[in-house]
Amino acid sequence: xxxxxxxxxxxxxxxxxxxxxxxAGKKTQKRILNELAGVMPSLSxxxxxxxxxKIIYGxxxxxxxxxxxxxxxxxxxxxxxxxxxxxxxxxxxxxxxxLLTAVELAIAGNIIDYxxxxxxxxxxxxxxxxxxxxxxxxxxxxxFFNYPKFKRVLRKAGTILYLADxxxxxxxxxxxxxxxxxxxxxKQIIYAVKEKPIINDALAKDAYQCGINKVAKVxxxxxxxxGTVLSLxxxxxxxxxxxxxxxxxxxxxxxxALSEEIAASKKPVFFLFMAKCPVVVRHVKCxxxxxxxxx
Amino acid sequence: xxxxxxxxxxxxxxxxxxxxxxxAGKKTQKRILNELAGVMPSLSxxxxxxxxxKIIYGxxxxxxxxxxxxxxxxxxxxxxxxxxxxxxxxxxxxxxxxLLTAVELAIAGNIIDYxxxxxxxxxxxxxxxxxxxxxxxxxxxxxFFNYPKFKRVLRKAGTILYLADxxxxxxxxxxxxxxxxxxxxxKQIIYAVKEKPIINDALAKDAYQCGINKVAKVxxxxxxxxGTVLSLxxxxxxxxxxxxxxxxxxxxxxxxALSEEIAASKKPVFFLFMAKCPVVVRHVKCxxxxxxxxx
Numbered sequence: 001x002x003x004x005x006x007x008x009x010x011x012x013x014x015x016x017x018x019x020x021x022x023x024a025g026k027k028t029q030k031r032i033l034n035e036l037a038g039v040m041p042s043l044s045x046x047x048x049x050x051x052x053x054k055i056i057y058g059x060x061x062x063x064x065x066x067x068x069x070x071x072x073x074x075x076x077x078x079x080x081x082x083x084x085x086x087x088x089x090x091x092x093x094x095x096x097x098x099l100l101t102a103v104e105l106a107i108a109g110n111i112i113d114y115x116x117x118x119x120x121x122x123x124x125x126x127x128x129x130x131x132x133x134x135x136x137x138x139x140x141x142x143x144f145f146n147y148p149k150f151k152r153v154l155r156k157a158g159t160i161l162y163l164a165d166x167x168x169x170x171x172x173x174x175x176x177x178x179x180x181x182x183x184x185x186x187k188q189i190i191y192a193v194k195e196k197p198i199i200n201d202a203l204a205k206d207a208y209q210c211g212i213n214k215v216a217k218v219x220x221x222x223x224x225x226x227g228t229v230l231s232l233x234x235x236x237x238x239x240x241x242x243x244x245x246x247x248x249x250x251x252x253x254x255x256x257a258l259s260e261e262i263a264a265s266k267k268p269v270f271f272l273f274m275a276k277c278p279v280v281v282r283h284v285k286c287x288x289x290x291x292x293x294x295x
Numbered sequence: 296x297x298x299x300x301x302x303x304x305x306x307x308x309x310x311x312x313x314x315x316x317x318x319a320g321k322k323t324q325k326r327i328l329n330e331l332a333g334v335m336p337s338l339s340x341x342x343x344x345x346x347x348x349k350i351i352y353g354x355x356x357x358x359x360x361x362x363x364x365x366x367x368x369x370x371x372x373x374x375x376x377x378x379x380x381x382x383x384x385x386x387x388x389x390x391x392x393x394l395l396t397a398v399e400l401a402i403a404g405n406i407i408d409y410x411x412x413x414x415x416x417x418x419x420x421x422x423x424x425x426x427x428x429x430x431x432x433x434x435x436x437x438x439f440f441n442y443p444k445f446k447r448v449l450r451k452a453g454t455i456l457y458l459a460d461x462x463x464x465x466x467x468x469x470x471x472x473x474x475x476x477x478x479x480x481x482k483q484i485i486y487a488v489k490e491k492p493i494i495n496d497a498l499a500k501d502a503y504q505c506g507i508n509k510v511a512k513v514x515x516x517x518x519x520x521x522g523t524v525l526s527l528x529x530x531x532x533x534x535x536x537x538x539x540x541x542x543x544x545x546x547x548x549x550x551x552a553l554s555e556e557i558a559a560s561k562k563p564v565f566f567l568f569m570a571k572c573p574v575v576v577r578h579v580k581c582x583x584x585x586x587x588x589x590x
Contacts, residue, residue: 005311005324012304029300033335040332045325 001256003045003052004279011052012036018060018199022069032059049279050227050257057198057226068197070167077112077168077200078209088175100147102179103272107291109172110165110251110274112200144286145293146270153246153268153295154180159188161244162216163228163258164202165251165273170210173250177215190240191216196224201253227257241267248272252280255294270295296551298340298347299574306347307331313355313494317364327354344574345522345552352493352521363492365462372407372463372495373504383470395442397474398567402586404467405460405546405569407495439581440588441565448541448563448590449475454483456539457511458523458553459497460546460568465505468545472510485535486511491519496548522552536562543567547575550589565590 015036019029039055061067088105095101154160162177164170177189191212194201207218222234228249230238241247247269249258255271262269275281275290286292310331314324334350356362383400390396449455457472459465472484486507489496497505502513517529523544525533536542542564544553550566557564570576570585581587 005321005328008328009304009308009311012307016300016304026300030340033300033303037332037335041329 001048001259001280001283003043003047003049004283005045006279007049007052008040008043010277010279011040011056014053015056015059018057018069019064022060022064022066024060024064028063032063035059035063048227048229048256048260050225050253051229051232053227053253054198054223054225057224070197070200074167074200074202074206075209077166078170078206081109081112081168081171082210085171085175088172089178092175092179099151099179099183102176103147103150103293104291106169106172106176106250107272107274107293109169110272112166112168144284144290146295147293149295150270150293153270155184157187157244157246157268159190159244159246161241161247162189162191163221163247163249163254164191164193164207165254166200167202167206167210168200169250170202170206170212174210174212174215176248177212181215189216190244191218192221192228192237192240193218194224194226195220195222195234198224198226201226225257227251227253227255229257230261246270252276255280255292268295296343296554296575296578298338298342298344299578300340301574302344302347303335303338305572305574306335306351309348310351310354313352313364314359317355317359317361319355319359323358327358330354330358343522343524343551343555345520345548346524346527348522348548349493349518349520352519365492365495369462369495369497369501370504372461373465373501376404376407376463376466377505380466380470383467384473387470387474394446394474394478397471398442398445398588399586401464401467401471401545402567402569402588404464405567407461407463439579439585441590442588444590445565445588448565450479452482452539452541452563454485454539454541456536456542457484457486458516458542458544458546458549459486459488459502460549461495462497462501462505463495464545465497465501465507469505469507469510471543472507476510484511485539486513487516487523487532487535488513489519489521490515490517490529493519493521496521520552522546522548522550524552525556541565547571550587551575563590 012033015032016029019032036056036059043052091105092098092102162173164173180187191207193204193207197203204218204220207213212218219237219240221228221237223232225232247267249255249269249271251273255273258269271292271294273292275284275286275288275292278288281288307328310327311324314327331351331354338347386400387393387397457468459468475482486502488499488502492498499513499515502508507513514532514535516523516532518527520527542562544550544564544566546568550568553564566587566589568587570579570581570583570587576583
């Protein structure tokens with residue numbers, strides 16, 4: 001997805017909130033906004049929003065000297081999500097369609113997102129997931145929820161590349177990966193995280209903290225961008241991407257970064273996310289809060 | 296009220312929406328945002344948001360050559376509000392506290408605002424006013440609704456300066472002015488509009504279209520700023536301001552422009568508006584949607 005003009009006010013909002021989150025005083029907050037304003041005229045609308053995200057959070061890091069402002073939030077998200085791991089597993093094992101439930105939970109876990117909402121109450125979000133996830137999906141298949149195709153491709157895929165989104169959400173991903181492995185024992189699953197801190201996106205240590213390494217091989221995209229922008233990924237990662245039979249792409253950031261790039265390719269990439277931003281909603285033509293499984 | 300850092304993303308949003316409203320294509324929209332970004336570093340946070348409003352809408356005028364993008368909206372707002380003039384009068388005459396009802400209606404009329412909300416469905420807004428205005432005020436006096444003081448000062452004031460806000464709202468102002476004149480026959484009322492087009496703010500022709508000239512003397516602040524920034528007003532207006540015994544200031548724009556300037560003065564200025572913007576809400580410490588009568 002390219003950058004829309006409506007993303008520009010939001011970039012300033014994100015920069016301001018991230019600056020505050022990183023502990024910047026008012027002068028530094030204003031300086032970061034000024035620097036962002038300086039970059040704005042050279043912004044190409046052909047680039048995807050996550051590329052701008054790299055610039056925004058880069059400015060925050062530069063002027064606050066806080067290399068990982070979301071470190072504590074990520075750690076807390078992991079711990080809280082791990083705390084309900086058993087409940088999630090019980091939801092799956094008690095379901096008459098275990099895989100579908102695991103998919104729903106993995107998408108619901110995408111609620112844990114700082115970048116879009118600029119606020120994050122992990123406790124509240126997790127409570128919402130546990131209470132509501134079964135109400136969100138009315139049927140197995142809809143225009144925005146192509147579960148039948150997901151299942152069909154999954155059945156045949158040997159190697160599955162799973163693109164991570166946020167810390168905490170990683171526990172929900174683990175539950176889905178475990179269910180995939182439970183349904184199809186021969187699958188090789190590779191879980192790709194960010195190389196360096198960017199917002200609350202999962203890093204390798206988050207994947208390990210959430211036990212993903214027990215069920216998948218953890219790799220890095222090579223990026224500190226809140227989305228998998230292929231043209232900027234490491235060579236090592238691109239080889240993995242090329243060799244994968246199927247890609248499960250989590251979150252809006254990965255959707256924004258990949259959706260146009262893969263449009264012309266034959267690679268089966270499934271985008272699993274909650275529609276949380278009005279621009280994405282207009283682009284996809286879905287509704288705010290929709291549970292999305294697109295291919 | 297000074298400009299808060301949270302106003303900055305909103306300035307970009309307003310610029311984008313106004314550019315679209317003025318019929319700008321995507322290239323021109325981007326150019327306007329770029330120009331605004333260029334101005335941003337020199338923005339003083341000590342100035343009030345309406346001063347930035349002048350710059351934003353000035354850029355839109357410059358790059359679209361549309362001198363009055365809201366001309367039709369203003370005309371429509373006036374016509375629709377005039378269409379319910381009789382209903383408004385009936386509400387006042389049927390009330391056991393006519394002046395209070397007229398004050399409530401005048402504030403409710405402040406819903407007709409394009410600048411803050413970036414959308415404007417006048418029909419819907421007017422329907423809301425007619426249905427809800429009696430529910431908004433629970434009691435005659437609260438921390439944010441100082442009607443007793445308003446009435447006390449009004450009783451003694453000889454000359455009242457009424458600072459207009461938006462077109463359409465002008466009809467609601469007329470109803471209040473008529474009720475003031477009905478309650479106290481000796482009052483001289485001066486109605487101040489903007490000199491040149493700015494957003495959907497009322498101009499002299501709107502005041503005439505709504506019949507204000509039948510009940511008040513119509514003057515201009517000399518500004519094309521969406522708020523009465525005293526330091527920039529015409530000399531002629533400043534003399535009127537100085538001589539007035541009481542000021543009734545309508546809308547958030549006038550509140551933002553005047554609230555700090557008058558803090559040290561003894562001039563009784565009453566701010567009547569709907570709290571529509573989160574930054575103003577935080578500044579006043581009220582709630583979004585509150586009906587405000589502050590002194």
